[in-house]
Amino acid sequence: MNDETLSTAPKPFIFVLMPFNSDFDDIYELGIKEAAKEVGAYAERVDKQIFNEGILERIFNQISKADVIVADMTGRNPNVFYEVGYAHALGKIVLLLTQKVDDIPFDLKHKQHIVYGNGGSKIQSLRSELTPRLNWAISESKRKGKDDNSKRILISISSVGRYSTNKFTEIPEDCLSKPIPVIRNLGTKNLGYRFNFQLHNNSLQEIPSITHMYLFTDSPGFRSRSVGRDQGIKMVYNPDINDKLPIKYRIPITISSIPTDAVETFDVYFNELTENKVQNYKLRIHISNNYHDFSFQALCTDTAK
Template structure:
């Protein structure tokens, strides 16, 4: 059994836009599909798929879903041109192919494109060149996706303003101004917002870090969390607590909440915290300060 068989990671998806003519079948099957296989991806055209929605709706759906778009511009097919325009509007990585340079419009000549010619070696020429371009494009797509993912989770916390609470957003990975917190609930109520168009996988771990372990500090309640070893000796927040959570995947636009209970809170003491949210393949840090405000008593029990 090889590594490919053991792997459960989804392969990158290459959606192919090209004329549906017999002349292009070998270009697609022996050139594009084989090049995709060689870089660990899979390529599909619309005519290979089974679907119930309208054709144009399906094309738009697959362009949006794809990691990379490959488009053969040979013959200046108007449908292909239209679909390429849509892909560019979405900010997709589009690799343009053609047998003749004249088939690439002037305003697209600065884009990535491969001229594979019309000789007997055209398929091999295409595979060789496309292999290199696809490898780059897939890695670039992964990098962009990770960059986008870093902005997917927003965290907010209630701030006391007069007699009312308002949720304010915690900036990612930097200390903000102190957030005045009323400690009558003995803790912090966090909201996680999926501010993207994609589902966020289940939250696997939640940690709360602080920089001050003194008895005067506001520390999580020991019966509901666990003090764990922090292996990062350079962390500005050396005290690390694991917070139990049962947060499932978060649909696009949805909100989940969780509460971190505290033993006590010292009035008017400013304390620094870092909240770390883990999903299966990434984590997000949110740093903030609190300033506990009103009657401060220790938790009993």
């Protein structure tokens, strides 16, 4: 059994725009879908889906959700042209296909496109050219997704305790290469410590489902619960210890979505921590096909002496 079989991560979604014509069925089934399988993705076109809404609404919905768009411009179909324009307006990565180069409009000739001809080997030609481009497009889509979400998610942490100020400190995402903030906790050692995490959607778009959250650290010492949640925080296997944070905890929280300007919050309890020693942490949030890391440090001082 290989890693792909074991993986539960969702596959990248490739939405296909092409004329609804039987002449294109083999291009779709044997060319595009097979190329998608080769790169660990899945491809669909709207007429092969089951849905309740109107077809135009469905197409717009699927373009918005797709990681990559593949559009066959053969025959200069006006519907395909319109849908490609919508995808470009959303900033989607669009790979254009055609049997004749003249079917690519002048203002799109500088975009990525594949001319796969109309001979007997056209499907094999399409697959061989499309597969590496899909690999690139999926990687680029993931990179863009991380960049977009890093501007949308604001993480802030407040120390909660008898002597704490409840002042929130913003935690920048690691990819922004900003200094790692230090959270100062002024509590009573015998009572333990608590940090309040807030996730704020700082954009005009909804943040999609947050499926998993983890906390990495170099210092064990969590109590086995989180405020307002039924299950406690649990230590899990960590195969990646290159960043010197060998201890990994699963935070048992899932969030269906975060609307614009909305805030989700949760608390994590700590047992006795080393006084006056900076300890290192990293919060990892999984959104769609990407994850986002937020590193911070904690300095705990016992005031009750």
